[in-house]
Amino acid sequence: MSVQPAAQRRQTRRRPEGAGAVVRVWVVREDAGVTAADAQAWLSPQERSRAEGLAAKEDRWTFSVSRALQRTLGARYLGVPGDQVEISRxxxxxxxxxxxxxxxxxxPGLxxxxxxxxxVIVLAASTGTRVGVDAESGSRAIDPAGLMRLLASEPERRALSFAPEPDERALLRLWARKEAVVKLxxxxxxxxxxxxxxxxxxxxRLDAPPAGWPHGALHLTDLPLTRGPVAALATHRQRPKVTVTELTRVADLTL
Ligand SMILES: CC(C)(COP(=O)(O)OP(=O)(O)OC[C@H]1O[C@@H](n2cnc3c(N)ncnc32)[C@H](O)[C@@H]1OP(=O)(O)O)[C@@H](O)C(=O)NCCC(=O)NCCS
Known part of the structure; x- marks a missing residue:
C-alpha cells in the first residue's frame, strides 16, 4: 500500500459536490430602526399603493421592508434601479x-x-445553491404538545419524547427547518x-415526495441569529459557507 504525502493527498482528494457554495443572509429588525417609510423608496408604484392600503402598522412594515429588500438584492445583482426589478411569483x-x-x-442564476x-425579516441568497429560509419567533404563546402533534414526524416525535417536556426552541427549530425546505x-x-x-x-427526509421534488439531498443549516427568532436554511448543496449580516438600512445591502 502506498501512502501519499499529506499535501498531495489534499490535492487529489475530491471536493464534496457543491461544498463551498456561498449563501449570504441579511437580517432586518424593526427595533433596529428600519422604517416602512425608508423602505418604500425602493418599491414599485403598485407596491407603494398596496403598502399604503395596509391598515396595521406591522403589516405595512413587513410588506414594505420585505419587498424593498428583494428589490435591493435584484438591483445590486442586475445593476438596475430597484423599482425596475421584475419579481415573478x-x-x-x-x-x-x-x-x-x-x-x-x-x-436565473440567483x-x-x-x-x-x-x-424580523430574513433574506437568504446564493448563486451557488438553491436556498430556502425560515424564521420562527420564540415569543408566540404556543402549546408545545399541540405543536408537536401538528409538526413532528414519527422519528422526530420519538427523539423529542426522550426530553422531560417538549422544548419550545427545539420545536421551533423543526418548524423553521421544515418551512425552509418547502420554501427551497x-x-x-x-x-x-x-x-x-x-x-x-x-x-x-420525506415520505412520498410530490411531483417536482428535487432528486438530490436537501441540506439543513441552523442560522446563528444574535437574538430573537429561531432560523434555518435549506440548500441543495452541502456545507454552504454562510454569512449573516444585520442591516440597519435597506440601502446597506451589498453583494
Ligand atoms: C411559502 C409559505 C410556506 C410561507 O409561509 P409564511 O407563513 O408566509 O412564511 P414566511 O413569512 O416565512 O415567508 C413569507 C415569504 O415566503 C415567500 N414565499 C411565498 N410563497 C412561496 C413559495 N411557494 N415558495 C417559496 N417561498 C415563498 C415570499 O417571499 C414571502 O414573503 P413576501 O411575500 O414578503 O415576498 C406559505 O406561504 C405557503 O405555503 N404558501 C403556499 C404556496 C402554495 O400554494 N403552493 C402550492 C404549490 S402548487
Missing amino acids: ACAHCPHGGHGKPHFPAA DYSVSHTQG TGHGLPRVPFTALSVDGPVA
Missing part, C-alpha cells in the same frame, strides 16, 4: 400564478428566499405534510 409546480417562490426572471416573523422547492405548505417530513438530521 409564478408557481413552478402548477399553472396557477401568484403563490410561487419569488425570483428574478432576469437573473436564488433567494425570504421569511418574516414579528418585526417552492411547494409550500399545502403540498407537503409536515408530519411526513423529517428534518432532525443534516438532510431532509
